[in-house]
Structures are given as structure tokens and as C-alpha cells.
Amino acid sequence: MGVRLAVVGATGAVGELMRQVLEERRFPVESIRFLASSKSANRSIHFAGKEYTVQEVTPEAFQGVQIVLSSTPASISRHWSLIAAQMGAIVIDNSSAWRMDPEVPLVVPEVNAKDLQSIPKGIIANPNCSTIQMVVALKPLYQISRIKRVIVATYQASSGKGAKGVNELDAQIRALGQNGPIPVATAHAGTLAGNVLTMDWKLGDDGYTEEEIKMIKETQKIMGDEQIRVSPTCARVAVRSGHSEAINVEFETPVSVEQAKNALRQAPGVVLVEENNPTGLQPLHVAGQDHTFVGRIRQDPSCAHALNLWVVADNLRKGAATNAVQIAQELLKIKKWA
Numbered sequence: 001m002g003v004r005l006a007v008v009g010a011t012g013a014v015g016e017l018m019r020q021v022l023e024e025r026r027f028p029v030e031s032i033r034f035l036a037s038s039k040s041a042n043r044s045i046h047f048a049g050k051e052y053t054v055q056e057v058t059p060e061a062f063q064g065v066q067i068v069l070s071s072t073p074a075s076i077s078r079h080w081s082l083i084a085a086q087m088g089a090i091v092i093d094n095s096s097a098w099r100m101d102p103e104v105p106l107v108v109p110e111v112n113a114k115d116l117q118s119i120p121k122g123i124i125a126n127p128n129c130s131t132i133q134m135v136v137a138l139k140p141l142y143q144i145s146r147i148k149r150v151i152v153a154t155y156q157a158s159s160g161k162g163a164k165g166v167n168e169l170d171a172q173i174r175a176l177g178q179n180g181p182i183p184v185a186t187a188h189a190g191t192l193a194g195n196v197l198t199m200d201w202k203l204g205d206d207g208y209t210e211e212e213i214k215m216i217k218e219t220q221k222i223m224g225d226e227q228i229r230v231s232p233t234c235a236r237v238a239v240r241s242g243h244s245e246a247i248n249v250e251f252e253t254p255v256s257v258e259q260a261k262n263a264l265r266q267a268p269g270v271v272l273v274e275e276n277n278p279t280g281l282q283p284l285h286v287a288g289q290d291h292t293f294v295g296r297i298r299q300d301p302s303c304a305h306a307l308n309l310w311v312v313a314d315n316l317r318k319g320a321a322t323n324a325v326q327i328a329q330e331l332l333k334i335k336k337w338a
């Protein structure tokens, strides 16, 4: 016995990993369909030792499906996730399409699994990758003292732009190594190899990028506290996978480094990396892992009630596929399908 699943966007960077995470977590599957655009229809993919054919997404493809794991661009999710939900499935959507809809829970299981008690539209949103790892680290600290303000600078991997981002970075690195001409960037906003891009997301009228606005609004929704002030600067760096974040957290009352470490040591989904780790905490070390890694916890010398942290996670895993599968696992407890 298991659940009847569909994976939409099965051929993308997140969708590919979704299959792997479902297998690793031994998610109980009665049946599974892999859906994508007409471009990928009839492609063969493997799951749990069997070969499957990718189908083009259609309304009929959702017939009888209980959970849909969707990882398509937001414009596609706006259309198909709604149809899948209307066909009776619960959709866990990785895109930004539904995240700020008040009738759609935005869930990181370690932080707000309780929000899954009400799913009015049949859609659950998976938050933005850079927000997920930040709130996993913030939640245990918030339980010590209310967080007033967060200042965050991100160092985000190329894979945040999907398979096309990493392919582009790889091609640029190869060209640099051969002293050849660097191929023109189409996935990223400019040459990423040997570079840092802060305009790799759509820019708003207020001078903030979409990614930065997501970090502000999604953090408030997931933490259930609209008073938390978040001040973000997001940057894309020449890293294939793994987002890093320098986070400054200001609390209502003083929190010591030891208190923070104790809370993080016991926190679900967190690995505390102690200072005696000689290489420090690097995105290369966390690739392929599901946890959020927190290190370099320091008292802020400029503010009595603030701490500095360095937080790293695999953006395709905890930032996308793993968090979505964890939500599905939480649903199993509520729905008792399997």
C-alpha cells in the first residue's frame, strides 16, 4: 500500500532530485507518474528500479492522483497546480506562484508543520530555497527570544536557476580553462564563472530583487510573525550547488552564543558545525545532504542583543526537493493514505 503520486517538472533540476529523495526516504508509493512539457514526452527515466516514460502534462494525467509534487516555472504552476487540485490531488508546489496566497500554507516542516492542518485550495507551497535554510536556523533561536530583525547576505549557487544555470556555469568554466571565448550567458544575468552577480533576479521599483522580497515576505509568513524585519542582499556566486548565508539576528532580549549553540544542537534538521572544524563550513561539504548546517556563531560586537551566523544548505535538496518530500511525509500523518 502507498500513495498515488505525480511528479510535474520531472525532467528539471528539482524534479530529477525529487525522484532520488522519494527513493532515499522510502516514501510509500502505490503508483507514480512523471510529467513534463511536450518537449520531454516519451523520454525514459528510472525510479525505484523501474523504467518510466515521461508524459506530457494534461488534466487526465491527474486522474486518481493523491499527491502532486510540482517543480515547474511559476507561470506553468499557476495553471497546472490549480487543475491538479481541482482534480482532487493535494499539490506541493515548488514555484513562487502560490507562496503568498493567504489560502495556501507555506511550509517548512521543522518550523510550521502545524499550518498543514488547513489546505483550503488543495495547494501547499514550498518556500524559496534561500528562505527555507534561513528559517530552519532561525526557529530554534526564536524560541529563546523573539527575533526583532534579521540582516542577511546570500551567496547563492548557480543551480538555483535550474539545470540550465549549472550547464552554463560549467561551459563558462571550461572556456576559461581553455582560454577560449566565454559563451554568452542566457540563464544567468551575466558571466558567472569567476564572478558574483547581484542582479540575477528581476529588479523591483524599490531597488530590491524578487529574491530579496521573497526572503522578507516568506520569512514573516512561515515564522507566523509579521513584525520580524528582514533586510536582505542576495548574490549569485560561481558555485554549482549549495547556498550560503551570512545572517545577523537581533533579539528582543540578550541571547548568548552558548544558548544559541545549545538550541541549534537540539533543533530538528540542523547540524551545528563547531569552530574547531578546521576547514569551516562550505557549500562543497553540504552537497547531497538534507540538513541545514549552521556555524560561525558569534556575538555581534556592534549590537548587544545580536548574533552572527553562517548558514549553508543544499538548495536543490533542503531548499526544494527534500522540503517538498518532507511535506508529503507530514501529509501522510494527517491523511493516513498509506
Ligand SMILES: NC(=O)c1ccc[n+]([C@@H]2O[C@H](COP(=O)([O-])OP(=O)(O)OC[C@H]3O[C@@H](n4cnc5c(N)ncnc54)[C@H](OP(=O)(O)O)[C@@H]3O)[C@@H](O)[C@H]2O)c1
Binding pocket: 008, 009, 010, 011, 012, 013, 014, 015, 035, 036, 037, 038, 039, 040, 041, 057, 071, 072, 073, 074, 076, 094, 095, 096, 127, 128, 129, 159, 160, 161, 162, 163, 164, 315, 316, 319, 320
Ligand atoms: N533550483 C532551485 O534551487 C529551486 C529551489 C526552490 C524552488 N525552485 C523552483 O522550482 C521550479 C523548478 O525549478 P528547476 O530549477 O527544477 O527548473 P528547471 O531545471 O528549468 O526545470 C523545469 C521543469 O519544468 C518543466 N516545464 C517547463 N515548462 C513546462 C510546461 N509548459 N508544461 C509542463 N512542464 C513544464 C520542464 O519540463 P521540460 O524538460 O519538458 O521542459 C522541467 O521538468 C521553479 O519554479 C523554481 O523557481 C527551484
